[in-house]
Amino acid sequence: LNNSRPTTHDPRICIIGAGPAGSIAALILSRAGIATTLIEQHRFPRDKVCGECLSALGIDVLRRLRFRGLPNVALLNRAILFDQTGRRTEVRLPRPMWGISRNVLDEYLLNAARAAGTKILQPARCEQIIAGENPQLRIRDLESNELQTIDADFIILADGKAALLPAPPSPTADMGLKAHFANVNAPADAIELFSARGHYGGIAPIENGLWNIAFSVPQPRVRDSRGNLDALFANIIAENIALSDQMRDASRVGEWLVSALPRFEGFSNWPMNVIPVGNAAAAVEPIGGEGMGLAMRSAELAANHLVNAIHRNIPLNIKSLQSAYRRLWRVRRFACRAAAMAVSSPRISRAAFALARTDNSLTTLALRAIGKF
Numbered sequence: 166l167n168n169s170r171p172t173t174h175d176p177r178i179c180i181i182g183a184g185p186a187g188s189i190a191a192l193i194l195s196r197a198g199i200a201t202t203l204i205e206q207h208r209f210p211r212d213k214v215c216g217e218c219l220s221a222l223g224i225d226v227l228r229r230l231r232f233r234g235l236p237n238v239a240l241l242n243r244a245i246l247f248d249q250t251g252r253r254t255e256v257r258l259p260r261p262m263w264g265i266s267r268n269v270l271d272e273y274l275l276n277a278a279r280a281a282g283t284k285i286l287q288p289a290r291c292e293q294i295i296a297g298e299n300p301q302l303r304i305r306d307l308e309s310n311e312l313q314t315i316d317a318d319f320i321i322l323a324d325g326k327a328a329l330l331p332a333p334p335s336p337t338a339d340m341g342l343k344a345h346f347a348n349v350n351a352p353a354d355a356i357e358l359f360s361a362r363g364h365y366g367g368i369a370p371i372e373n374g375l376w377n378i379a380f381s382v383p384q385p386r387v388r389d390s391r392g393n394l395d396a397l398f399a400n401i402i403a404e405n406i407a408l409s410d411q412m413r414d415a416s417r418v419g420e421w422l423v424s425a426l427p428r429f430e431g432f433s434n435w436p437m438n439v440i441p442v443g444n445a446a447a448a449v450e451p452i453g454g455e456g457m458g459l460a461m462r463s464a465e466l467a468a469n470h471l472v473n474a475i476h477r478n479i480p481l482n483i484k485s486l487q488s489a490y491r492r493l494w495r496v497r498r499f500a501c502r503a504a505a506m507a508v509s510s511p512r513i514s515r516a517a518f519a520l521a522r523t524d525n526s527l528t529t530l531a532l533r534a535i536g537k538f
Protein backbone atom coordinates (compact mmCIF):
# COMPACT_ATOMS: atom_id res chain seq x y z
CA LEU A 166 0.00 0.00 0.00
CA ASN A 167 1.80 3.11 -1.14
CA ASN A 168 -0.74 5.79 -0.22
CA SER A 169 -0.77 4.95 3.44
CA ARG A 170 1.20 7.40 5.52
CA PRO A 171 -0.08 7.76 9.10
CA THR A 172 -0.20 11.43 10.12
CA THR A 173 0.77 13.17 13.35
CA HIS A 174 -1.64 16.08 12.81
CA ASP A 175 -5.15 16.53 11.43
CA PRO A 176 -4.97 15.28 7.84
CA ARG A 177 -5.30 17.86 5.08
CA ILE A 178 -6.75 16.99 1.70
CA CYS A 179 -6.26 19.14 -1.39
CA ILE A 180 -8.54 18.60 -4.38
CA ILE A 181 -7.66 19.91 -7.84
CA GLY A 182 -10.73 20.74 -9.95
CA ALA A 183 -14.33 21.65 -9.08
CA GLY A 184 -16.19 19.57 -11.66
CA PRO A 185 -18.72 17.03 -10.34
CA ALA A 186 -15.91 14.73 -9.11
CA GLY A 187 -13.98 17.37 -7.16
CA SER A 188 -17.01 19.00 -5.53
CA ILE A 189 -18.59 15.70 -4.47
CA ALA A 190 -15.30 14.52 -2.93
CA ALA A 191 -14.92 17.88 -1.15
CA LEU A 192 -18.47 17.75 0.17
CA ILE A 193 -18.09 14.26 1.66
CA LEU A 194 -14.70 14.98 3.24
CA SER A 195 -15.82 18.32 4.70
CA ARG A 196 -19.00 16.83 6.11
CA ALA A 197 -16.79 14.22 7.80
CA GLY A 198 -14.86 17.04 9.49
CA ILE A 199 -11.66 16.62 7.43
CA ALA A 200 -9.77 19.81 6.44
CA THR A 201 -10.31 20.08 2.69
CA THR A 202 -9.14 22.66 0.16
CA LEU A 203 -10.56 22.75 -3.36
CA ILE A 204 -8.62 24.51 -6.13
CA GLU A 205 -10.47 25.61 -9.28
CA GLN A 206 -9.02 27.60 -12.13
CA HIS A 207 -12.28 29.08 -13.49
CA ARG A 208 -14.77 31.45 -11.94
CA PHE A 209 -18.27 29.93 -11.69
CA PRO A 210 -20.76 29.69 -13.22
CA ARG A 211 -18.79 28.37 -16.17
CA ASP A 212 -19.94 26.37 -19.15
CA LYS A 213 -18.33 23.11 -20.27
CA VAL A 214 -18.44 20.73 -23.23
CA CYS A 215 -20.91 18.05 -22.13
CA GLY A 216 -24.19 16.43 -23.23
CA GLU A 217 -25.60 17.67 -19.87
CA CYS A 218 -27.57 14.50 -19.11
CA LEU A 219 -26.98 13.15 -15.63
CA SER A 220 -27.45 9.37 -15.36
CA ALA A 221 -29.09 7.49 -12.49
CA LEU A 222 -25.61 6.61 -11.19
CA GLY A 223 -25.02 10.30 -10.42
CA ILE A 224 -28.60 10.97 -9.26
CA ASP A 225 -28.17 8.14 -6.72
CA VAL A 226 -25.00 9.78 -5.37
CA LEU A 227 -26.87 13.08 -4.93
CA ARG A 228 -29.73 11.27 -3.15
CA ARG A 229 -27.33 9.49 -0.80
CA LEU A 230 -25.83 12.89 0.00
CA ARG A 231 -29.33 14.19 0.79
CA PHE A 232 -29.61 16.75 -1.99
CA ARG A 233 -33.23 17.74 -2.13
CA GLY A 234 -33.43 18.11 -5.90
CA LEU A 235 -32.15 20.77 -8.26
CA PRO A 236 -34.30 23.56 -9.70
CA ASN A 237 -35.70 23.17 -13.21
CA VAL A 238 -34.23 19.80 -14.06
CA ALA A 239 -35.63 18.23 -17.26
CA LEU A 240 -36.70 14.64 -16.59
CA LEU A 241 -35.63 12.26 -19.37
CA ASN A 242 -37.42 8.91 -19.67
CA ARG A 243 -36.60 7.86 -23.23
CA ALA A 244 -33.60 7.56 -25.52
CA ILE A 245 -34.28 7.93 -29.24
CA LEU A 246 -31.72 7.05 -31.88
CA PHE A 247 -31.87 8.42 -35.45
CA ASP A 248 -29.74 7.15 -38.30
CA GLN A 249 -28.75 9.48 -41.14
CA THR A 250 -31.79 8.60 -43.23
CA GLY A 251 -34.21 9.57 -40.45
CA ARG A 252 -35.03 6.05 -39.27
CA ARG A 253 -35.65 6.04 -35.54
CA THR A 254 -35.60 3.52 -32.75
CA GLU A 255 -36.60 4.26 -29.18
CA VAL A 256 -35.96 2.68 -25.80
CA ARG A 257 -37.44 3.53 -22.46
CA LEU A 258 -34.61 4.30 -20.03
CA PRO A 259 -34.61 1.80 -17.17
CA ARG A 260 -34.29 4.80 -14.83
CA PRO A 261 -34.80 8.48 -15.66
CA MET A 262 -31.90 10.84 -16.34
CA TRP A 263 -31.78 14.58 -15.67
CA GLY A 264 -31.14 17.25 -18.26
CA ILE A 265 -29.27 20.10 -16.52
CA SER A 266 -26.64 22.56 -17.70
CA ARG A 267 -23.11 22.46 -16.33
CA ASN A 268 -23.49 26.17 -15.52
CA VAL A 269 -26.14 25.30 -12.97
CA LEU A 270 -25.02 21.85 -11.78
CA ASP A 271 -21.34 22.58 -11.16
CA GLU A 272 -22.02 25.83 -9.30
CA TYR A 273 -24.68 24.11 -7.19
CA LEU A 274 -22.28 21.31 -6.17
CA LEU A 275 -19.43 23.74 -5.47
CA ASN A 276 -21.71 25.85 -3.24
CA ALA A 277 -22.75 22.70 -1.37
CA ALA A 278 -19.08 21.86 -0.73
CA ARG A 279 -18.44 25.44 0.42
CA ALA A 280 -21.44 25.29 2.79
CA ALA A 281 -20.06 22.02 4.24
CA GLY A 282 -16.81 23.80 5.15
CA THR A 283 -14.52 23.26 2.16
CA LYS A 284 -11.93 26.03 1.70
CA ILE A 285 -12.08 27.13 -1.93
CA LEU A 286 -9.23 28.72 -3.88
CA GLN A 287 -10.76 30.19 -7.05
CA PRO A 288 -9.64 31.25 -9.59
CA ALA A 289 -6.41 29.38 -8.87
CA ARG A 290 -4.53 26.85 -10.93
CA CYS A 291 -2.51 23.93 -9.69
CA GLU A 292 0.63 24.00 -11.83
CA GLN A 293 2.46 21.08 -10.30
CA ILE A 294 1.97 18.17 -7.97
CA ILE A 295 4.97 17.03 -5.98
CA ALA A 296 3.93 13.52 -4.96
CA GLY A 297 5.61 11.46 -2.24
CA GLU A 298 5.73 11.02 1.54
CA ASN A 299 4.91 14.72 2.02
CA PRO A 300 2.97 15.76 -1.08
CA GLN A 301 2.87 19.40 -2.10
CA LEU A 302 1.04 21.46 -4.70
CA ARG A 303 2.25 24.53 -6.55
CA ILE A 304 -0.76 26.84 -6.84
CA ARG A 305 -0.99 30.04 -8.87
CA ASP A 306 -3.55 32.61 -7.74
CA LEU A 307 -5.02 33.75 -11.06
CA GLU A 308 -5.96 37.20 -9.71
CA SER A 309 -2.64 38.22 -8.11
CA ASN A 310 -0.52 35.84 -10.25
CA GLU A 311 1.29 34.79 -7.07
CA LEU A 312 2.62 31.26 -6.73
CA GLN A 313 2.38 29.42 -3.43
CA THR A 314 3.26 25.93 -2.24
CA ILE A 315 0.68 24.06 -0.19
CA ASP A 316 1.36 20.95 1.92
CA ALA A 317 -1.20 18.16 1.95
CA ASP A 318 -1.49 14.64 3.30
CA PHE A 319 -3.45 13.44 0.28
CA ILE A 320 -4.10 15.05 -3.09
CA ILE A 321 -7.28 14.23 -4.99
CA LEU A 322 -6.79 14.88 -8.69
CA ALA A 323 -10.15 15.89 -10.23
CA ASP A 324 -8.87 17.99 -13.13
CA GLY A 325 -10.93 16.10 -15.74
CA LYS A 326 -7.89 15.07 -17.79
CA ALA A 327 -5.13 13.70 -15.54
CA ALA A 328 -2.79 16.34 -16.96
CA LEU A 329 -0.81 16.57 -13.72
CA LEU A 330 0.08 12.87 -13.58
CA PRO A 331 3.68 11.94 -14.52
CA ALA A 332 2.39 10.13 -17.65
CA PRO A 333 -0.81 11.90 -18.76
CA PRO A 334 -3.04 10.02 -21.24
CA SER A 335 -2.43 10.66 -24.94
CA PRO A 336 -5.06 12.77 -26.71
CA THR A 337 -7.70 11.03 -28.86
CA ALA A 338 -8.45 11.99 -32.47
CA ASP A 339 -11.87 13.39 -31.48
CA MET A 340 -13.13 16.71 -30.17
CA GLY A 341 -16.29 17.55 -28.23
CA LEU A 342 -18.48 20.39 -29.53
CA LYS A 343 -21.45 21.92 -27.74
CA ALA A 344 -23.83 24.89 -27.54
CA HIS A 345 -27.24 25.77 -26.12
CA PHE A 346 -30.21 26.42 -28.43
CA ALA A 347 -33.77 27.71 -28.17
CA ASN A 348 -36.78 26.56 -30.25
CA VAL A 349 -35.55 23.06 -31.00
CA ASN A 350 -38.39 20.89 -32.24
CA ALA A 351 -37.58 17.92 -30.01
CA PRO A 352 -39.39 16.03 -27.22
CA ALA A 353 -39.04 17.47 -23.70
CA ASP A 354 -38.60 14.06 -22.04
CA ALA A 355 -36.00 12.33 -24.22
CA ILE A 356 -32.30 12.22 -24.93
CA GLU A 357 -31.85 11.90 -28.69
CA LEU A 358 -28.81 10.56 -30.51
CA PHE A 359 -28.05 11.29 -34.17
CA SER A 360 -25.62 9.66 -36.61
CA ALA A 361 -23.54 12.04 -38.68
CA ARG A 362 -20.87 11.16 -41.25
CA GLY A 363 -18.60 8.86 -39.23
CA HIS A 364 -19.49 10.33 -35.85
CA TYR A 365 -22.45 11.17 -33.62
CA GLY A 366 -24.07 13.65 -31.27
CA GLY A 367 -27.08 14.27 -29.12
CA ILE A 368 -29.79 16.73 -28.14
CA ALA A 369 -31.23 16.97 -24.65
CA PRO A 370 -33.57 19.44 -22.96
CA ILE A 371 -32.08 21.37 -20.04
CA GLU A 372 -33.56 23.98 -17.69
CA ASN A 373 -35.50 27.10 -18.80
CA GLY A 374 -36.89 25.52 -21.96
CA LEU A 375 -33.47 25.38 -23.65
CA TRP A 376 -31.68 22.53 -25.39
CA ASN A 377 -28.13 21.35 -25.21
CA ILE A 378 -26.51 20.02 -28.36
CA ALA A 379 -23.23 18.13 -28.09
CA PHE A 380 -21.31 16.25 -30.76
CA SER A 381 -18.19 14.13 -30.89
CA VAL A 382 -16.38 15.36 -34.01
CA PRO A 383 -13.16 14.02 -35.59
CA GLN A 384 -10.34 16.52 -35.12
CA PRO A 385 -9.66 17.09 -38.86
CA ARG A 386 -13.29 18.10 -39.35
CA VAL A 387 -13.02 20.70 -36.58
CA ARG A 388 -9.68 21.92 -37.96
CA ASP A 389 -11.08 22.25 -41.49
CA SER A 390 -13.87 24.49 -40.19
CA ARG A 391 -11.20 27.14 -39.38
CA GLY A 392 -13.15 28.21 -36.32
CA ASN A 393 -16.48 28.67 -38.11
CA LEU A 394 -18.42 26.34 -35.85
CA ASP A 395 -21.83 27.51 -37.08
CA ALA A 396 -20.82 26.40 -40.58
CA LEU A 397 -19.46 23.10 -39.24
CA PHE A 398 -22.71 22.45 -37.37
CA ALA A 399 -24.78 23.37 -40.45
CA ASN A 400 -22.86 20.68 -42.35
CA ILE A 401 -23.47 18.14 -39.59
CA ILE A 402 -27.19 18.99 -39.57
CA ALA A 403 -27.35 18.42 -43.31
CA GLU A 404 -26.10 14.85 -42.79
CA ASN A 405 -29.09 13.72 -40.74
CA ILE A 406 -32.66 14.18 -41.94
CA ALA A 407 -34.25 14.03 -38.48
CA LEU A 408 -31.72 16.50 -37.09
CA SER A 409 -32.37 18.94 -39.96
CA ASP A 410 -36.05 18.70 -39.23
CA GLN A 411 -35.69 19.35 -35.49
CA MET A 412 -33.27 22.26 -35.97
CA ARG A 413 -35.31 24.11 -38.63
CA ASP A 414 -36.52 26.92 -36.28
CA ALA A 415 -33.74 26.66 -33.69
CA SER A 416 -31.46 29.53 -32.72
CA ARG A 417 -28.20 29.37 -30.81
CA VAL A 418 -28.32 31.17 -27.45
CA GLY A 419 -24.85 30.42 -26.07
CA GLU A 420 -21.26 30.31 -27.30
CA TRP A 421 -19.90 27.25 -29.05
CA LEU A 422 -17.43 25.35 -26.89
CA VAL A 423 -14.87 22.89 -28.21
CA SER A 424 -12.54 20.68 -26.20
CA ALA A 425 -10.48 17.53 -26.52
CA LEU A 426 -12.51 14.37 -26.00
CA PRO A 427 -10.72 12.06 -23.55
CA ARG A 428 -10.96 8.26 -23.66
CA PHE A 429 -8.63 6.22 -21.45
CA GLU A 430 -8.34 4.01 -18.42
CA GLY A 431 -5.55 4.36 -15.87
CA PHE A 432 -6.14 2.46 -12.64
CA SER A 433 -2.51 1.72 -11.83
CA ASN A 434 0.69 3.61 -11.05
CA TRP A 435 -0.96 6.39 -9.10
CA PRO A 436 1.77 8.59 -7.61
CA MET A 437 2.22 8.24 -3.86
CA ASN A 438 -0.60 9.94 -1.92
CA VAL A 439 -2.36 11.10 -5.11
CA ILE A 440 -5.85 9.74 -5.86
CA PRO A 441 -7.41 10.43 -9.29
CA VAL A 442 -11.22 10.70 -9.44
CA GLY A 443 -13.68 11.22 -12.31
CA ASN A 444 -12.20 11.80 -15.74
CA ALA A 445 -8.73 12.03 -14.18
CA ALA A 446 -9.08 8.33 -13.31
CA ALA A 447 -10.73 7.09 -16.51
CA ALA A 448 -12.80 8.48 -19.36
CA VAL A 449 -15.45 6.60 -21.35
CA GLU A 450 -17.00 7.45 -24.70
CA PRO A 451 -19.61 10.15 -23.90
CA ILE A 452 -22.47 8.51 -25.84
CA GLY A 453 -23.89 6.77 -22.75
CA GLY A 454 -24.27 10.03 -20.81
CA GLU A 455 -22.35 8.44 -17.95
CA GLY A 456 -19.31 10.69 -17.44
CA MET A 457 -20.73 12.89 -14.68
CA GLY A 458 -22.29 9.88 -12.92
CA LEU A 459 -18.95 8.07 -13.01
CA ALA A 460 -17.22 11.23 -11.79
CA MET A 461 -19.59 11.53 -8.82
CA ARG A 462 -19.56 7.83 -7.95
CA SER A 463 -15.76 7.50 -8.14
CA ALA A 464 -15.43 10.64 -5.98
CA GLU A 465 -17.85 9.13 -3.46
CA LEU A 466 -15.82 5.90 -3.37
CA ALA A 467 -12.50 7.72 -2.99
CA ALA A 468 -13.79 10.10 -0.32
CA ASN A 469 -15.43 7.29 1.67
CA HIS A 470 -12.19 5.26 1.55
CA LEU A 471 -10.30 8.30 2.86
CA VAL A 472 -12.84 9.08 5.59
CA ASN A 473 -12.73 5.46 6.73
CA ALA A 474 -8.91 5.41 6.84
CA ILE A 475 -8.62 8.76 8.61
CA HIS A 476 -11.34 8.20 11.20
CA ARG A 477 -10.09 4.72 12.06
CA ASN A 478 -6.45 5.79 11.80
CA ILE A 479 -5.62 2.94 9.43
CA PRO A 480 -3.75 2.94 6.07
CA LEU A 481 -5.77 3.91 3.02
CA ASN A 482 -6.69 0.74 1.13
CA ILE A 483 -5.71 1.74 -2.40
CA LYS A 484 -6.12 -1.77 -3.81
CA SER A 485 -9.73 -1.91 -2.64
CA LEU A 486 -10.41 1.52 -4.16
CA GLN A 487 -8.82 0.56 -7.48
CA SER A 488 -10.86 -2.63 -7.74
CA ALA A 489 -14.06 -0.70 -6.97
CA TYR A 490 -13.07 1.67 -9.81
CA ARG A 491 -12.51 -1.26 -12.18
CA ARG A 492 -15.97 -2.68 -11.43
CA LEU A 493 -17.51 0.75 -11.95
CA TRP A 494 -15.94 1.42 -15.35
CA ARG A 495 -15.61 -2.08 -16.88
CA VAL A 496 -19.01 -2.69 -18.49
CA ARG A 497 -19.65 0.94 -19.33
CA ARG A 498 -16.38 1.32 -21.18
CA PHE A 499 -17.22 -1.46 -23.66
CA ALA A 500 -20.94 -0.68 -23.94
CA CYS A 501 -20.34 3.00 -24.66
CA ARG A 502 -17.56 2.32 -27.19
CA ALA A 503 -19.74 -0.26 -28.97
CA ALA A 504 -22.69 2.13 -29.04
CA ALA A 505 -20.52 4.96 -30.41
CA MET A 506 -19.25 2.72 -33.21
CA ALA A 507 -22.75 1.50 -34.02
CA VAL A 508 -24.19 5.00 -34.20
CA SER A 509 -21.22 6.50 -36.09
CA SER A 510 -20.92 3.94 -38.87
CA PRO A 511 -23.71 3.79 -41.49
CA ARG A 512 -23.02 0.08 -42.13
CA ILE A 513 -23.09 -0.95 -38.49
CA SER A 514 -25.96 1.40 -37.79
CA ARG A 515 -28.05 -0.32 -40.52
CA ALA A 516 -27.36 -3.65 -38.82
CA ALA A 517 -28.11 -2.12 -35.42
CA PHE A 518 -31.47 -0.86 -36.64
CA ALA A 519 -32.35 -4.22 -38.17
CA LEU A 520 -31.57 -5.89 -34.87
CA ALA A 521 -33.36 -3.21 -32.84
CA ARG A 522 -36.54 -3.90 -34.82
CA THR A 523 -36.50 -7.50 -33.68
CA ASP A 524 -35.34 -7.39 -30.10
CA ASN A 525 -33.73 -4.00 -29.39
CA SER A 526 -30.64 -5.76 -28.10
CA LEU A 527 -27.72 -3.87 -29.63
CA THR A 528 -28.92 -0.37 -28.92
CA THR A 529 -30.37 -1.33 -25.58
CA LEU A 530 -27.08 -2.98 -24.61
CA ALA A 531 -25.50 0.44 -24.53
CA LEU A 532 -28.51 2.55 -23.69
CA ARG A 533 -29.63 0.29 -20.86
CA ALA A 534 -26.14 0.57 -19.41
CA ILE A 535 -27.13 4.18 -18.66
CA GLY A 536 -27.79 4.23 -14.95
CA LYS A 537 -27.74 0.47 -14.55
CA PHE A 538 -25.27 0.07 -11.69
Ligand SMILES: Cc1cc2nc3c(=O)[nH]c(=O)nc-3n(C[C@H](O)[C@H](O)[C@H](O)COP(=O)(O)OP(=O)(O)OC[C@H]3O[C@@H](n4cnc5c(N)ncnc54)[C@H](O)[C@@H]3O)c2cc1C
Pocket residue numbers: 181182183184185186187204205206207213214215216217218219220289290291292323324325326340341342379380381425426427442443444445451453454455456457458460
Ligand atom coordinates in the same frame (compact mmCIF):
# COMPACT_ATOMS: atom_id res chain seq x y z
C1 LIG B 1 -19.09 15.75 -26.19
C2 LIG B 1 -19.25 15.28 -24.77
C3 LIG B 1 -20.52 14.95 -24.31
C4 LIG B 1 -20.69 14.51 -22.99
N1 LIG B 1 -21.93 14.20 -22.56
C5 LIG B 1 -22.13 13.81 -21.28
C6 LIG B 1 -23.45 13.58 -20.77
O1 LIG B 1 -24.46 13.77 -21.44
N2 LIG B 1 -23.56 13.14 -19.51
C7 LIG B 1 -22.48 12.93 -18.69
O2 LIG B 1 -22.66 12.52 -17.55
N3 LIG B 1 -21.24 13.17 -19.14
C8 LIG B 1 -21.03 13.60 -20.41
N4 LIG B 1 -19.77 13.88 -20.85
C9 LIG B 1 -18.63 13.60 -19.96
C10 LIG B 1 -18.52 14.61 -18.81
O3 LIG B 1 -18.45 15.92 -19.33
C11 LIG B 1 -17.27 14.31 -17.98
O4 LIG B 1 -17.19 12.92 -17.75
C12 LIG B 1 -17.31 15.02 -16.64
O5 LIG B 1 -17.28 16.42 -16.82
C13 LIG B 1 -16.13 14.60 -15.77
O6 LIG B 1 -16.20 15.28 -14.55
P1 LIG B 1 -14.88 15.59 -13.70
O7 LIG B 1 -15.35 16.24 -12.45
O8 LIG B 1 -14.04 14.38 -13.62
O9 LIG B 1 -14.05 16.63 -14.57
P2 LIG B 1 -14.49 18.09 -15.25
O10 LIG B 1 -15.96 18.18 -15.25
O11 LIG B 1 -13.72 18.11 -16.47
O12 LIG B 1 -13.95 19.11 -14.17
C14 LIG B 1 -12.59 19.36 -14.02
C15 LIG B 1 -12.43 20.74 -13.36
O13 LIG B 1 -11.06 20.90 -13.02
C16 LIG B 1 -10.65 22.21 -13.34
N5 LIG B 1 -9.20 22.15 -13.55
C17 LIG B 1 -8.55 21.47 -14.52
N6 LIG B 1 -7.22 21.60 -14.39
C18 LIG B 1 -7.03 22.38 -13.29
C19 LIG B 1 -5.87 22.86 -12.62
N7 LIG B 1 -4.65 22.54 -13.04
N8 LIG B 1 -6.03 23.65 -11.53
C20 LIG B 1 -7.28 23.98 -11.09
N9 LIG B 1 -8.41 23.55 -11.68
C21 LIG B 1 -8.29 22.74 -12.75
C22 LIG B 1 -11.45 22.55 -14.59
O14 LIG B 1 -11.54 23.96 -14.75
C23 LIG B 1 -12.79 21.89 -14.27
O15 LIG B 1 -13.67 22.77 -13.59
C24 LIG B 1 -19.56 14.37 -22.14
C25 LIG B 1 -18.29 14.72 -22.60
C26 LIG B 1 -18.15 15.19 -23.89
C27 LIG B 1 -16.76 15.59 -24.35
